[in-house]
Amino acid sequence: MSQDKSSQLKKAAAEDGIANPGGAAWASASMLYVGLVPVTSWLARTGALSSLVDGTARLLPGYQPGSGRIIPAMSALYIFWTFGASGAGSVAGQAMGREGGLDNDEPRKHVNNLRGLPLRLRSAHLGLLENFPAWALAAALAQLMAPNNREIVNLLGFSVIAKLFVFYPMYLLGIAGPRSLSHLSATAAVINVCLRLASGAA
16 A cells, blocks of 8 residues: 555544544454353353342342342342432532532533543443443343243343442442453343343243
8 A cells, every 4th residue: 555545544534533543443342242142141050140149139128039029129229220329429420520519500511521530430320321221121021021030030130230249340440351341241141131032031
């Protein structure tokens, strides 16, 4: 390729917002979601995960083990943390990240100026929000089609545990490796649930 052509391509890329063309390689990470499906299947069969999911559901007041309502219990926990606790943390981050505190008249006006912990509080909250719709759809389908399928319950529970107890705190602490792995595996578990339901699991 001639130097002129290379310069033209670099200029065109820069004009389109591309500062590092090599960054496109990150798109291949999408295959990790599929690659982790068998790993989440193995986890779903373990008694340790069943115990962990059951123990997590017991955190909710009024939940009765063996009631067949573990999916609604995990839903309540995930909803509270995603929209309540992490939402409040995001607002706290916005208040901490601005010298004058939170501008409650225009609370999102200053979000592009956040950095450090205040930015991580907001970003962790957005990370939970981005994943919640897929999880909620999988949970609703599971409750309708296979509410007593233990492996499906374990997959949904694993996803909640990975997002709330690994992804979220690791995001706040700025520890990228466990945060990324928990996100990938939690999403793979949700994909696994839908694949199982599509293939007739009951």
